[in-house]
Amino acid sequence: MKAAAIARNTFREATRDRALTGVLVAGVALILATQALGALALGEESRLTVDLGLSAISGFGLLVIVLVGTSLVAKEIERRTIFNLLSRPIGRPAYLLGKWLGLSSALWVVVAVLGLVVWLMLEVRGHGGYGPAVAEAAYLAGLELTVVTGLAVLFSALSTPVLSTLYTVGFYCAGQWSWDLRDFAERAPGALGVTLRVAADLVPNLPIFNMRALAAHGQVTTPFHLGLATLYALVYCGCVLALAAAAFESRDFK
Amino acid sequence: MRTSAAPASGWPTPGRLPDAPDHPPEALAIRTAGLSKSYRHNWTGRIVTGLDELNLEVRLGEVMGYLGPNGAGKTTTLKLLTGLLKPTRGDAWLMGVPIQQVSSRRRIGFLPEQPYFYEYLNGMEYLELAGQLSGLAGQEAHQQARGWLGRVGLGERPRLVLRKYSKGMLQRLGLAAALLHQPDVLILDEPMSGLDPFGRRDVRDLILEQRERGTTVLFSSHILPDVEILCDRVAIILGGRLTRVATVGQLVGASHQQVEIRCTVVPPFAPEPGLVGTVERRDRPHETSFLLHDDTRLGEMLAWLLRVGAQVRAVTPQRATLEELFLATAARADADGHADERRSA
Numbered sequence: 049m050k051a052a053a054i055a056r057n058t059f060r061e062a063t064r065d066r067a068l069t070g071v072l073v074a075g076v077a078l079i080l081a082t083q084a085l086g087a088l089a090l091g092e093e094s095r096l097t098v099d100l101g102l103s104a105i106s107g108f109g110l111l112v113i114v115l116v117g118t119s120l121v122a123k124e125i126e127r128r129t130i131f132n133l134l135s136r137p138i139g140r141p142a143y144l145l146g147k148w149l150g151l152s153s154a155l156w157v158v159v160a161v162l163g164l165v166v167w168l169m170l171e172v173r174g175h176g177g178y179g180p181a182v183a184e185a186a187y188l189a190g191l192e193l194t195v196v197t198g199l200a201v202l203f204s205a206l207s208t209p210v211l212s213t214l215y216t217v218g219f220y221c222a223g224q225w226s227w228d229l230r231d232f233a234e235r236a237p238g239a240l241g242v243t244l245r246v247a248a249d250l251v252p253n254l255p256i257f258n259m260r261a262l263a264a265h266g267q268v269t270t271p272f273h274l275g276l277a278t279l280y281a282l283v284y285c286g287c288v289l290a291l292a293a294a295a296f297e298s299r300d301f302k
Numbered sequence: 303m304r305t306s307a308a309p310a311s312g313w314p315t316p317g318r319l320p321d322a323p324d325h326p327p328e329a330l331a332i333r334t335a336g337l338s339k340s341y342r343h344n345w346t347g348r349i350v351t352g353l354d355e356l357n358l359e360v361r362l363g364e365v366m367g368y369l370g371p372n373g374a375g376k377t378t379t380l381k382l383l384t385g386l387l388k389p390t391r392g393d394a395w396l397m398g399v400p401i402q403q404v405s406s407r408r409r410i411g412f413l414p415e416q417p418y419f420y421e422y423l424n425g426m427e428y429l430e431l432a433g434q435l436s437g438l439a440g441q442e443a444h445q446q447a448r449g450w451l452g453r454v455g456l457g458e459r460p461r462l463v464l465r466k467y468s469k470g471m472l473q474r475l476g477l478a479a480a481l482l483h484q485p486d487v488l489i490l491d492e493p494m495s496g497l498d499p500f501g502r503r504d505v506r507d508l509i510l511e512q513r514e515r516g517t518t519v520l521f522s523s524h525i526l527p528d529v530e531i532l533c534d535r536v537a538i539i540l541g542g543r544l545t546r547v548a549t550v551g552q553l554v555g556a557s558h559q560q561v562e563i564r565c566t567v568v569p570p571f572a573p574e575p576g577l578v579g580t581v582e583r584r585d586r587p588h589e590t591s592f593l594l595h596d597d598t599r600l601g602e603m604l605a606w607l608l609r610v611g612a613q614v615r616a617v618t619p620q621r622a623t624l625e626e627l628f629l630a631t632a633a634r635a636d637a638d639g640h641a642d643e644r645r646s647a
Binding site: 049050053054056057060061064065127128129131132133134135136137138139298300301302 | 341384385386387404405406407408410412414416418419422423427431432434437476479
């Protein structure tokens with residue numbers, strides 16, 4: 049209940065932030081701009097729209113996380129607004145959960161709006177058949193952003209906004225390459241191999257959320273993939289938030 | 303409890319209720335036992351003590367002023383009580399519940415020093431959030447928020463965003479946020495700091511109103527006249543150690559009383575030998591005033607003035623203010639500290 053109040057407030061904070069509006073406007077503008085490139089796409093306009101549109105959802109979503117999420121908790125500590133919250137009967141884990149839920153909700157709005165614009169562009173051009181593929185791909189992109197938000201909350205609760213940004217972007221990049229990392233681990237000898245395997249297990253498995261290539265061809269994924277990705281996102285976020293809560297519990301607010 | 307800090311001159315032992323040494327714990331709103339906080343410097347590893355073995359008991363329904371210079375440990379104490387800092391040692395209870403438990407904060411209202419607010423919210427939204435976090439259901443939080451916004455004089459523009467609030471308005475909003483769930487214990491950190499006289503009066507009135515309601519209030523302040531008006535008892539903390547706890551009356555009454563005597567111009571006679579050293583003379587163009595440091599010698603002094611032909615115009619007892627007593631206590635503690643350092647050297 050109290051986590052929901054924090055979540056509502058965080059959602060309000062994110063949606064009233066000009067950064068989010070700016071990102072949405074830029075995202076819509078980029079998707080519209082792809083229509084101008086249609087002539088150069090040699091009959092691949094719909095593929096270009098889907099590919100660029102879904103990339104815009106991930107890219108601009110990540111930008112929102114960097115602009116808002118990585119300072120989500122650190123800013124509250126720096127500005128001392130956290131005093132007004134944690135001096136009330138609310139546990140620190142509930143506070144972090146609320147922050148994560150609030151920003152994730154704002155990101156789902158970004159995903160929904162940009163996804164809708166992509167679908168509208170396709171409809172206008174008479175490629176309505178891409179709808180289910182775009183919806184699934186947007187859903188997975190939303191899950192990916194939810195996982196990265198969890199990491200941003202963790203790092204934001206433990207370090208400064210600058211370091212938090214570096215860690216979050218670093219984990220995002222490593223997460224995108226987690227399958228390559230696992231391949232390297234297979235081939236690397238001894239301790240290096242073990243280290244790489246551990247690292248590959250720790251960073252988020254983000255390729256599981258990427259079905260842009262499939263969607264660009266108008267193909268949908270399996271319900272098993274969608275279910276597995278959802279479960280993975282929930283478990284990973286649960287672990288990350290539990291870690292954040294454990295570290296945040298002993299923190300002093302001077 | 304640091305008994306060595308208590309002078310042997312009849313002062314109550316720090317922290318204990320002066321008239322009820324064995325007060326049952328259930329009658330206490332706030333209780334700390336050996337509460338301590340130390341910080342380790344990140345680079346040097348040096349340990350700095352912010353609060354040292356605090357033993358404090360605040361009775362239900364009383365208003366206690368918490369005094370001390372900057373860096374004495376006042377804010378540290380209040381943050382420990384409200385869960386913003388974790389104690390290094392010791393325990394504390396709020397309404398009988400250990401401060402380690404989140405539920406200990408259910409019945410308290412807290413106003414931090416120079417409170418900061420979410421600038422993107424309006425007054426109504428902020429108070430609703432505060433109410434919900436303090437355990438009020440949505441509709442009740444809304445009603446209380448509306449009511450309290452009006453009570454602190456901000457009800458005319460409930461949708462005004464907080465970035466447009468003045469400092470005084472923010473302070474009043476902070477107080478409303480601390481009060482809207484009707485807490486049993488109110489903890490205020492420098493609630494009058496930075497306010498103009500009108501703002502101070504408003505805050506004072508709110509505290510007095512809460513006292514009437516039976517709310518226990520613990521507040522730190524630098525504005526000693528306000529403390530003198532509001533408090534049943536005061537606790538003085540210096541260098542992280544509690545040095546005095548007493549009623550304002552005990553503190554002020556225990557000091558020596560001075561008397562000012564104003565009269566017509568008195569020729570420059572020396573006072574009688576018995577009064578030398580107890581009286582200060584000040585000559586002005588149309589009058590002479592004397593400050594008698596020992597009020598028990600007043601009769602003697604007046605008799606001497608009549609003998610030398612002076613016409614007495616006014617005799618005014620001068621009570622030491624809490625501020626003077628606080629400064630004297632601080633100076634004494636400082637001197638004791640230096641003496642300790644010299645002894646240990």
